[in-house]
Amino acid sequence: MNILVINCGSSSLKFQLINAETEQLIAKGLCERIGIEGSKISYTPAGGSKEEKETPMENHTDAIRMVIEALTNEKTGVVKSLEEIGAVGHRIVHGGEKFAEAAILNEEVLSAIAECNDLAPLHNPANLIGINACRKLMPDTPMVGVFDTAFHQTMPAKAYMYGLPYEYYEKYKVRRYGFHGTSHSYVSKRAAEVLGKNYEDLKIIVCHLGNGASVSAVKNGKCVDTSMGLTPLEGLIMGTRSGDIDPAIMEFIAHKENKTIEEVISVLNKKSGVLGLSGNLSSDFRDIEEGYHAGNEKAVLAMEAFAYRVAKYIGAYVAAMNGVDVICFTAGVGENGPLVRRMICDNYLGYLGINLDEEANNRRGEDISITTPDSRVIVMTVPTNEELAIARETYRLVR
Ligand code: AMP
Numbered sequence: 035m036n037i038l039v040i041n042c043g044s045s046s047l048k049f050q051l052i053n054a055e056t057e058q059l060i061a062k063g064l065c066e067r068i069g070i071e072g073s074k075i076s077y078t079p080a081g082g083s084k085e086e087k088e089t090p091m092e093n094h095t096d097a098i099r100m101v102i103e104a105l106t107n108e109k110t111g112v113v114k115s116l117e118e119i120g121a122v123g124h125r126i127v128h129g130g131e132k133f134a135e136a137a138i139l140n141e142e143v144l145s146a147i148a149e150c151n152d153l154a155p156l157h158n159p160a161n162l163i164g165i166n167a168c169r170k171l172m173p174d175t176p177m178v179g180v181f182d183t184a185f186h187q188t189m190p191a192k193a194y195m196y197g198l199p200y201e202y203y204e205k206y207k208v209r210r211y212g213f214h215g216t217s218h219s220y221v222s223k224r225a226a227e228v229l230g231k232n233y234e235d236l237k238i239i240v241c242h243l244g245n246g247a248s249v250s251a252v253k254n255g256k257c258v259d260t261s262m263g264l265t266p267l268e269g270l271i272m273g274t275r276s277g278d279i280d281p282a283i284m285e286f287i288a289h290k291e292n293k294t295i296e297e298v299i300s301v302l303n304k305k306s307g308v309l310g311l312s313g314n315l316s317s318d319f320r321d322i323e324e325g326y327h328a329g330n331e332k333a334v335l336a337m338e339a340f341a342y343r344v345a346k347y348i349g350a351y352v353a354a355m356n357g358v359d360v361i362c363f364t365a366g367v368g369e370n371g372p373l374v375r376r377m378i379c380d381n382y383l384g385y386l387g388i389n390l391d392e393e394a395n396n397r398r399g400e401d402i403s404i405t406t407p408d409s410r411v412i413v414m415t416v417p418t419n420e421e422l423a424i425a426r427e428t429y430r431l432v433r
Contacts, residue, residue: 035120037425042164047097050421054429061112065097077104079112094167122168122177123428126161128154129181136427139177178428185215188256212260214242218250220423221364221416228401237355239348244365245273251351259354261347271340273317276306311336319367345382358411364418372396386411
């Protein structure tokens with residue numbers, strides 16, 4: 035069965051067509067600037083070359099129409115008709131407390147997702163628009179929602195509750211939810227598989243270090259803690275997001291800079307992280323790394339603060355699980371950044387008996403251990419594949 039995986043943002047739509055039995059990628063692409071002037075679609079069939087086309091897309095229905103057109107195109111398409119697409123898997127950012135696993139999208143599930151909109155006002159409405167556009171054009175194809183928050187629903191209350199008046203949880207469901215769950219789940223399972231060990235016997239820490247970044251503690255196959263919270267702003271220092279700060283800074287800066295709470299939150303989301311720390315050098319870790327090597331003081335500070343925060347979370351999660359067997363690095367920086375991995379492991383994790391294998395640490399894009407055989411804790415790089423994880427979940431529910 036071919037599964038179409040859709041990841042829909044407010045003005046973009048990423049897609050992949052995956053053969054669920056062989057797990058091979060058949061085609062992938064991206065629609066950008068939906069509803070904005072200059073919208074375009076890029077499309078790459080597996081083994082073929084990438085095509086880009088500027089074409090007006092007023093809304094997400096237009097975008098899905100273009101995706102279907104690309105996939106079924108006589109010359110460069112990969113399927114003859116929509117009938118060759120067995121199901122659609124949609125990435126959904128926030129499932130609140132309602133979804134501890136993926137769900138077939140029916141009216142009841144869709145209204146439960148809409149009820150989570152105020153927990154993720156930037157993401158969930160866009161996800162729903164994509165789902166509705168898809169349902170309009172593919173009314174007979176089963177659809178599944180896969181939630182970023184679902185994997186973290188196994189956290190105990192002591193990990194997900196904030197030290198706030200209890201009534202905020204009762205009235206508004208203010209608590210830690212965590213994000214990137216599809217990636218944390220995929221990577222932790224994959225690590226066990228690669229090591230030939232039983233997933234349920236391991237204590238694993240997954241460091242998903244991309245533009246957005248989070249850490250999770252996975253004990254005996256279940257997530258017991260994670261660094262992102264009610265929203266994806268908490269935790270690590272990220273590309274543009276601050277991660278943990280003293281909450282009183284919000285009021286302090288609002289007064290000093292004459293800003294509203296919304297404006298301060300926007301600074302914390304869009305102008306902070308390594309971008310802010312580096313004095314606006316860049317949010318891209320490749321640029322920060324270049325600045326680090328060139329001796330740019332603020333780039334050095336951004337790299338050091340980033341690595342230090344990751345190391346502190348690893349320490350916290352070793353305590354949370356009373357030990358650790360495997361630490362995994364994944365996502366853009368985690369998979370491709372030997373310097374960041376070395377800064378974290380060599381500077382802070384010696385007490386765990388970790389010995390990095392320099393040669394392995396310099397490799398990229400492989401599911402491998404990057405520690406020497408005598409290392410007491412295994413550190414690995416495990417490339418994440420959220421689309422494949424969504425396709426697997428979708429297939430599991432519809433076959
Ligand atoms: P993601 O959000 O997972 O796509 O990750 C994006 C981040 O990964 C960006 O900050 C990129 O700069 C970073 N990244 C990608 N390739 C490399 C690389 N070769 N070295 C360091 N960082 C990289």
